[in-house]
Structures are given as C-alpha cells and as structure tokens.
Amino acid sequence: MNPEQFLHWLEQIYNTSEAEIDCEHLQAILPAFVDFEIGGGNLPAERLAPVRAHLAHCPDCADEYEGLRTVARLEAQGRLPQVEESLAQFEAESASADGIAVTS
Numbered sequence: 001m002n003p004e005q006f007l008h009w010l011e012q013i014y015n016t017s018e019a020e021i022d023c024e025h026l027q028a029i030l031p032a033f034v035d036f037e038i039g040g041g042n043l044p045a046e047r048l049a050p051v052r053a054h055l056a057h058c059p060d061c062a063d064e065y066e067g068l069r070t071v072a073r074l075e076a077q078g079r080l081p082q083v084e085e086s087l088a089q090f091e092a093e094s095a096s097a098d099g100i101a102v103t104s
C-alpha cells in the first residue's frame with residue numbers, strides 16, 4: 001500500500017465510518033499507518049482519529065501497532081534488513097486479503 005492509497009483508505013474510513021473500524025480492516029492499514037508515523041508523514045489529526053480511537057480501546061490492535069512500530073524503528077536504523085522482506089509480504093497479503101479495493 002503506497003501513501004496515496006493509504007490516504008484514500010483513510011478518507012473512505014473517515015467518510016463512511018459512523019460505525020467503528022473493525023480489527024481486520026484496521027490491522028490491514030496499520031503497516032501504512034506506522035510507515036507514515038515513522039516517516040514523519042503529515043496527516044490531519046482528525047483524519048487519524050478513527051484509527052487512534054480504535055487503538056485506544058482495542059488491546060489486540062494496540063499490540064499489533066506496537067509491534068509494527070518496533071520493527072519499523074529498527075528498520076529505520078538499518079538493523080533488521082531481513083525483516084523488510086517479510087513485512088512487505090505481510091503488507092501485500094493484508095492488502096489483498098482485506099477485501100477493500102482502493103480505486104481512484
């Protein structure tokens with residue numbers, strides 16, 4: 001998922017989400033979410049509110065989020081180059097498994 005897709009994804013969530021994001025969908029975008037945070041991506045806070053709200057009350061997703069953050073930080077330091085591949089694979093699997101087609 002590239003940054004543009006991620007933003008579009010968030011847009012969809014933000015626009016359609018009276019209901020809460022479910023865990024499956026949230027975890028599908030978490031890698032991109034973490035990439036944005038680690039990379040210093042500049043997103044409006046209200047855009048991220050649904051994601052943060054879910055993380056605040058869902059221990060499962062919070063764990064996933066923390067794990068991804070840890071890996072991303074290590075990657076940023078160049079300490080876990082071999083993880084990058086599996087993480088990319090994970091992202092690809094998540095993107096194809098989440099059932100939401102991002103069309104623009």
Ligand SMILES: [Zn+2]
Binds near residue numbers: 023054058061062
């Ligand atoms: Zn959750």
